[in-house]
Amino acid sequence: MKSTRPRSLGFTLVELLVVIAIIGVLIALLLPAVQQAREAARRMQCTNHLKQIGLAFHNYHDTFGKFSCGARGMDDWALKNGSNWRTAILPMMEQGNIYDQLDFSGSFAGNNYSGNEVLKDLIVDGFLCPSSTLPAIDTSVGNNTWGMCHHYVGLQGAAPTVPGNVGGYQDCNHGWSCNNGLLSPNEYRSFRDATDGSSNTLLIAEQSGLTNKLNRTANYYGGWHGARNYGYVGNSTVGCSDLWQSGTTCVRFAINSDIIQTGATDTTYRNNTILNSFHPGGINAMCLDGSVHFIPETIDFDMLKRLAVRHDGQSVSF
Template identity: 50%
Template sequence: MRSGRHAFTLVELLVVIAIIGVLIALLLPAVQQAREAARRMQCSNNFKQMGLALHNYHDTFGSFPYGSRAGTVSYPNLSGVNWRTSILPFLEQNALFDQLDFETGSFSGYSNFPFAGSNLVLEGLVFDGYICPSSPIDPLIAAPGGLNNPADGDKAGMMHHYVGIAGAYPDPAGRTDVVKQTSRGYAAGTGMLRPGQVTKFRDATDGTSNSLAVAEQSGMVGNEVIAANYGGGWTGQLADYPVSSISSSSDNYYYTGLSTVRWQINYDTKTSSSSSQPYENNTILNSFHPGGILGLLGDGSTRFIPETIDMETLRRLSACDDGLTNSF
């Protein structure tokens, strides 16, 4: 007698394949969520390190660094630096910081005023501590409207994913002497990191735990990268004076490394003369984290800020000295 052959029928095989497909479809979101959780944890760790660096800077020098400052040679914004450059020694980047030329060199990849001398070390350099791991944006891509366009054969400067908070518009307390309109959008000198000046812990009269110091700017506005990285993420500002000294709404006053908060988190529409270019003062806070961004408070703690936060709360959080209570 012939024994029967044991094998899957075509129907059984199709059923097995269908079951495997369903299981993969169920498992894939969980895997993606786990990966995002790990990336978000690393991003949070970056904020914690920046918080420690800012506090250690304050302990050493008696204040936080200039949020953004002008240089003393041609293209003052490209020879000046912002807070992200200033705290490098406190992020275990002493060797890098010690090579930088703050007197005659450029901190930009701009083809007409490129990295030179010892500042060439910044050309093509990517420091992971200033990059959100959830963002797919290439940190060496020259963003539209920026000056990070190196000459042929050269490499660009790094585009940073974290931005300092200069304050908010409208000012929650209605002040007009420290929040002013310029030709590049509204500029503020009410946050923890201010253009053209330094701040101290005592300036955060609302309390450091109620004051946003640094936030994410690692996402996109529509399909464009519009972040405070004009001329590259290391550079400074055009005018060497604080916001309170702005004399006219037509002043060409802008800065790198800072944002005066005006728009909702993850807002996907740019606004001319406010948030449409990297040299405008109200660049939007955004990220690829689902539902919001990470932020660093003045006390060094890291918080997740949902994109649904109401604007009044966000403005109060962004101004450290408005004298108003904050329910965040």
């Protein structure tokens, strides 16, 4: 005799828990892969941004026969509150209408855009790394600044090793100790000045990582700002201490260094910027020839310094 008892079509509680557990395991396995894929896409976009900046520099060179200087003064000599290289290449970054409104005899300091108010809320996507969590407009990074928080800095060069100095490297507070790169203040260089070769000399690198009070950024006085004090090339009283917020930096520390862990004090290290990023394991950087490389944070520090110097004659590798 056939049973008339209705057949159950649902899951038992045990079966449901097993299915949920399997789905949870699959999600746990899939999520890191998705995150890695997204980061790979962001890093590629960051690479493209650096290539755009490189193309802008090359177009600038084709137009003027030289590259922009790292920082220029309001009268193209005295440096105080002038602009940096980012303003110079705005026309080559499809921002010619903004450039035409700039008053280079006015101030570019984030707390005093006198004559250059158009920069206050300007955001140029090509100057931002998509992996960075730093805000595009930042009012808290420095001295009452307001303006775009740029994620790419120019290379003034690298500080020489000096026994007995802080960290073993030349104190950038005195003299033009890092004036051996391509983007120095009030000095316009060209391809011929990079005697190490355009593919062996860094021009732009990332500074898009998490910062703190001891690891100052090159946006400290605003992302469009040059040096904060008066001075000119050859003035021994004006050195990197006046230029660390000029949109450029001098290589003194390894990539992604945490100078808090070194026991540094604000007085000792306040004038230094560190190349960093949110990309796992390193930064993107662009050479003078426009090529972009991912430089691991484990790169030999002396090799990193060689890459930042334009004319030391030493061999380099990435």
